[in-house]
Amino acid sequence: MKGAYDIITIGGSAGSLSVLTMLLDALPENMRMPVVIVLHRLRNVESEMGRLLSATKKIREPEDKEPVKDHHFYLAPQNYHLMIEADKTFMLDYSELVNYSRPAIDMTFSSVAEVYGHRALCILLSGANKDGAEGLCEVIAAGGTGIAQDPQTATFEAMPQSAIDLCRDVKILTIEEIIKFIFFET
């Protein structure tokens, strides 16, 4: 249904960069809602990731307390967990690694579930660990929509597969289907 979501959140790890680029290329510059991307990145290493992604879309790394705005693409900064507060501002958190990761996809998904409930759309892409699975299930439990990249099409299947194993009602879609879903259902 059109207008069903107020936010799209995408989590990815190993093997997700190429599919993510594909997805971003396909999306219009001016989305109706914010798109928040959380990727596992190397700690303390100036990464190419931000630059690679900004080649396709204007993506910014939010600062603490920055309002989450429609039409914007955001990327979780290195070395901080990214969460969204009830007043729809970003909150950065420098706490312990979660699932060996910071940013952890679970932290972001979980806060999105709490704040956006059924108006959240979260997508989990390729990855070699299980970060994001629990968060995706929280999103679904809160009435939102959780999509996992079809593990058969993922370079690393562990991440989407753990979400599928952990809870029912995860939509399993290929990247082309994900793009279609965003076009027709949001």
Next chain:
Amino acid sequence: MKEDISAVDFLDIINIVKLQYGYDFAGYVQASLKRRILRFMSRTNISTVFDLKHRLINDSELFTHMVQYITVNVTEMFRDPRFYRTLREEVLPKLAAYPNIKIWHAGCSTGEEVFSMAILLQEAGLLSRTKLYASDLNPMNLEKAATGIIPLDNMKDYTYNYIQSGGLADFSNYYTARYDNVLIKKELRKQINFFQHNLVTDTVFNEFQLICCRNVFIYFNRELQNHVLQLFYDSLSSRGYLAMGIRESMRFANIHKQYETVHAQEKIYRRKS
């Protein structure tokens, strides 16, 4: 699935802690504080919020333990090397003009940040005329900081950070290794004074040319951020510097007009007059 703390219970917990122990967490960002309280409950096998409240009222040791869990104590030496490079190149040369330098590290956690500063000052030839005040709300962190001991495993990362920050010396000159730990050299620590200070409830206690308060503001809501930025304003000497964490920003605080930006990317500001 994850259990939750209702809004009412959350306020109850905050009130018990405030009335009974004098720590005021009301201005903290809720999402992360809730998460940390839940984490504490699961680690200590307290299964309901009712139990937590009951035990907080009756068992002060439990609270001491809880503080350790709910503050985020993660820290690093020379974290964000570019920030330290900017201090070296742009801020320390300005501080060198003062005969006596006073620096405050607010929210110093286990000391890694203030040890890094001591190294910078040493290399700039300023350490002997600098007094470093390092404070935190969490007494356990301060106890650890005062020992000057850091796990050996971390030194590889810290050495890398140090070099990235423009450090030219052999980093291992700054500590001695003992089994699984290293001890930061005494001469680097002798100008540092660790003490408890709560940014929410405690007041101005001295005047500084530089205040570092990094990765503490992220845990405060906007109102509390304003309060603490005012406290820092009142604690800075004229044209004194304030450094925040690189993902923290003054833009969203009302008080930002009283500060000017020295380095936008590294979040270094200066008191206007």
